Amino acid sequence: MRDAMERSLVGLGRFLPTLALGLGGGGLAYALHLPLPWLLGAMLATTVASLAGARLRSPGRGRQGVLVVIGVMLGAAFTPEMTGGLTLWGASLSMMLLATAVMMAFSVWFSRRIAGHSLDTALYAGVPGGVSAVTGMALDSNADLRVVGMTHAVRILVLLVAIPPVLQAIGHVDLGSAMTDPAQWLWLPGPADAAWLAGAGVLGAWLGHLVRLPNAMLFGPALASAALHLTGVTHAAVPPTLLALAQVIIGVSVGVRFTGTSLAQVGHTLVMAALQALGLLAIAILAAWGIHAGAGVSLPAALLAYMPGGAPELSLVALSLGIDPAFVTAHHLLRITVLILLMPVLLGACRRLSA
Numbered sequence: 001m002r003d004a005m006e007r008s009l010v011g012l013g014r015f016l017p018t019l020a021l022g023l024g025g026g027g028l029a030y031a032l033h034l035p036l037p038w039l040l041g042a043m044l045a046t047t048v049a050s051l052a053g054a055r056l057r058s059p060g061r062g063r064q065g066v067l068v069v070i071g072v073m074l075g076a077a078f079t080p081e082m083t084g085g086l087t088l089w090g091a092s093l094s095m096m097l098l099a100t101a102v103m104m105a106f107s108v109w110f111s112r113r114i115a116g117h118s119l120d121t122a123l124y125a126g127v128p129g130g131v132s133a134v135t136g137m138a139l140d141s142n143a144d145l146r147v148v149g150m151t152h153a154v155r156i157l158v159l160l161v162a163i164p165p166v167l168q169a170i171g172h173v174d175l176g177s178a179m180t181d182p183a184q185w186l187w188l189p190g191p192a193d194a195a196w197l198a199g200a201g202v203l204g205a206w207l208g209h210l211v212r213l214p215n216a217m218l219f220g221p222a223l224a225s226a227a228l229h230l231t232g233v234t235h236a237a238v239p240p241t242l243l244a245l246a247q248v249i250i251g252v253s254v255g256v257r258f259t260g261t262s263l264a265q266v267g268h269t270l271v272m273a274a275l276q277a278l279g280l281l282a283i284a285i286l287a288a289w290g291i292h293a294g295a296g297v298s299l300p301a302a303l304l305a306y307m308p309g310g311a312p313e314l315s316l317v318a319l320s321l322g323i324d325p326a327f328v329t330a331h332h333l334l335r336i337t338v339l340i341l342l343m344p345v346l347l348g349a350c351r352r353l354s355a
Contacts, residue, residue: 018056021045022252026244035164036320038247039313043160046255056256059249066249067217067312068201073238073246074218074315075200075225077325080232089330091295096306096331097338099287103128103280103308108350110279115272117147123347125151125273128280128308130336133214137343147269153257154273155280156310160254162281163304163317170299185241193236200225214336218312222329247320250313280308298324305331 025045029037050056059066107126111117117125120143127134131152138148189197201221208220228234261270288302301324304314311332318328 015057022248038244039251042248042251050258071221072225074222078226095291151273155277158277189236196234
């Protein structure tokens with residue numbers, strides 16, 4: 001145990017410069033009153049440094065702990081007073097699955113015909129979500145893991161950068177109102193509420209692994225916290241300081257994925273991934289607009305729910321901006337579950353068709 005603790009401390013020490021860079025980027029974005037400052041500031045600072053050749057360290061297991069915190073925060077959005085009936089949610093979930101099928105078809109076509117990737121690479125790089133699970137599944141295939149990883153990383157980067165201007169363009173969200181009052185930074189829940197939230201995180205993570213939930217460290221605590229809040233056991237929220245720190249670490253986690261990436265060597269892959277991401281974003285916008293016009297679903301909520309991938313990142317954005325986090329989280333959980341279950345079937349069918 002002592003050796004494990006020493007390794008953890010060494011890993012933390014090596015990660016501190018990266019964390020400091022992320023905090024600096026987030027703090028600068030906050031001072032400039034940019035939207036989603038802690039997330040986008042940290043992500044852009046570490047992405048630029050990575051592409052410039054800096055050897056940044058990943059949060060490692062620290063990211064798992066942050067996912068637990070985010071899950072508990074998301075669960076707090078499930079309240080007995082939740083608006084929107086089951087019929088509305090059902091219509092939106094159905095539209096999301098239809099949009100996901102269109103996104104998958106477009107991604108595979110684009111990767112094969114435009115980018116020139118192999119079938120296995122096109123399939124795993126084209127999955128609109130579940131990057132951790134998809135990358136793990138790709139290990140047992142003939143996919144080019146570097147292309148798969150970069151495609152997903154670039155997609156998340158493009159989506160997060162696009163969110164503020166897209167939301168402002170549709171005119172339904174005042175991003176400035178989402179800024180936290182500096183006087184609220186020191187707020188903390190009471191001891192009893194803090195104990196309930198901590199228990200939801202620990203028990204939810206354990207149960208998530210036990211029942212093999214996709215992204216168990218995120219969705220397990222989210223479901224446990226949701227149960228506590230829906231039943232009225234607690235109404236506590238997570239302190240805004242933790243929310244800001246979670247945004248920084250998630251932003252850093254995206255930025256460090258480009259460490260060791262040479263623009264000269266992988267420029268084609270990066271450009272193809274960015275173009276593919278823009279195509280998927282267009283599909284998400286059209287689907288969100290369709291369900292908004294047809295069923296009256298909130299356009300910003302539908303947009304974040306339909307965006308292809310990055311469940312922790314997009315759920316965190318919904319939470320940070322107050323855009324129906326429960327709605328967004330439920331959609332991403334269903335999509336990831338369906339995709340993981342269908343991937344072996346899709347891979348086999350595509351291989352038979354191309355044979």
